[in-house]
Amino acid sequence: MTAARYFDYAATTPLDPAALEAMLPWLGPQFANASALYESAQTAAAAIEEARERVAAAVGAQAEEIVFTSGGTESIWMAIAGVAIDCTSGTLLTTRIEHESALQACAVWRHLRTDLAPVDAEGIVRVEEVARLIRADTRIVSVMHANNEVGSVQPVGEIARICRRHRVPLHIDAVQTFGVLPIDVRRMEVDLLSVSSHKLYGPQGVGALYIRSGIAWRPAVTGGGQERGRRGGTTNVAGIVGFGSAVSSAMDRVELEARRTTALREALIEQIQLAVPDAILTGPRADRLPGNVHFCIPGVDGAAMVLALDARGIRASAGAACSAGSTDPSHVLLAMGLSPELARCGLRLTLGRGTTETAVREAAIAVASAVAELRPARSSLHAPL
Numbered sequence: 001m002t003a004a005r006y007f008d009y010a011a012t013t014p015l016d017p018a019a020l021e022a023m024l025p026w027l028g029p030q031f032a033n034a035s036a037l038y039e040s041a042q043t044a045a046a047a048i049e050e051a052r053e054r055v056a057a058a059v060g061a062q063a064e065e066i067v068f069t070s071g072g073t074e075s076i077w078m079a080i081a082g083v084a085i086d087c088t089s090g091t092l093l094t095t096r097i098e099h100e101s102a103l104q105a106c107a108v109w110r111h112l113r114t115d116l117a118p119v120d121a122e123g124i125v126r127v128e129e130v131a132r133l134i135r136a137d138t139r140i141v142s143v144m145h146a147n148n149e150v151g152s153v154q155p156v157g158e159i160a161r162i163c164r165r166h167r168v169p170l171h172i173d174a175v176q177t178f179g180v181l182p183i184d185v186r187r188m189e190v191d192l193l194s195v196s197s198h199k200l201y202g203p204q205g206v207g208a209l210y211i212r213s214g215i216a217w218r219p220a221v222t223g224g225g226q227e228r229g230r231r232g233g234t235t236n237v238a239g240i241v242g243f244g245s246a247v248s249s250a251m252d253r254v255e256l257e258a259r260r261t262t263a264l265r266e267a268l269i270e271q272i273q274l275a276v277p278d279a280i281l282t283g284p285r286a287d288r289l290p291g292n293v294h295f296c297i298p299g300v301d302g303a304a305m306v307l308a309l310d311a312r313g314i315r316a317s318a319g320a321a322c323s324a325g326s327t328d329p330s331h332v333l334l335a336m337g338l339s340p341e342l343a344r345c346g347l348r349l350t351l352g353r354g355t356t357e358t359a360v361r362e363a364a365i366a367v368a369s370a371v372a373e374l375r376p377a378r379s380s381l382h383a384p385l
């Protein structure tokens, strides 16, 4: 696969070469169970602590406030479950555009009601609705830092102020922003924050949860007492070391990469708008993830579009769940007020380190050609028999 034609960086990223190099010894001769007492195990434990320092520094936390997990989904589960687990009543407050991992982590607590804050037409959470929905018995507020489909960056500072006023803990799903936008848990006044390694050029299957020291939280994944009793399970030494390395590389270039990707994003938006004039740009123009381009192309099913682009060497995403060759209407687009028909027509192209100006031009040409191919097919499908 040509890296330059990969436009699905929001789904996963290629492994940073330095991270791979850092991981290799731990996958080979240096293997060890980091909980054991002998010297090689202690070396592994020290490598984990170094990675913890790196993750902590990148989010402005203390090392002991970072717990390693198997990824974003588990971090989000642990954050919400760790508060909900001791609640016999009350409500959870999240938003209509959260990732399924957060929506389901709330829904599983059937005796606790989940309130969903609405968003505006650009996919930005309505702060005044959060203020209206938060109650004396709200146990936790969980909001994503940026949406994975349409790239909308959320007003987490304002939401944090509401949570502080009501003394309700705030969890932020920062899976899409870690390594992309600056994060400082103290300045942002968040209590829990979830991140994932494979979105910032680290290995898959690793993530971390920041747990502010002193908050009322209890481990939901227990077992062998690893991670100071906060997450059971033999530690993924190689994965964590690779994650730590990837975090440092990402932090070294965060601003430069954001500027470069934003410029490429704007070029891609402009070229698609010129080539497909009725394509509807979805999500905000200003408060948008640097590498996110999302369109709804009327009459062109998202899954069919992804397959047509793949045939042209472009790897993209429909942004929403695909089943049996067609796209389910995206819950994010529905929450933004789009019709179910249009919400099946999402196309997400996400940019990253390997994206070039040439690749952007090729992607825009491929989108125009795929639309031309798919539209006649659609009208013949609907032609009277």
Ligand code: PLP
Pocket (backbone or CB within 6 Å): 010, 011, 070, 071, 072, 073, 074, 076, 099, 101, 144, 146, 147, 148, 173, 175, 176, 196, 197, 198, 207
């Ligand atoms: N939250 C958001 C916003 C995401 O985009 C994703 C993954 O796409 C996740 C959570 C889940 O992360 P992971 O794949 O590491 O489990």
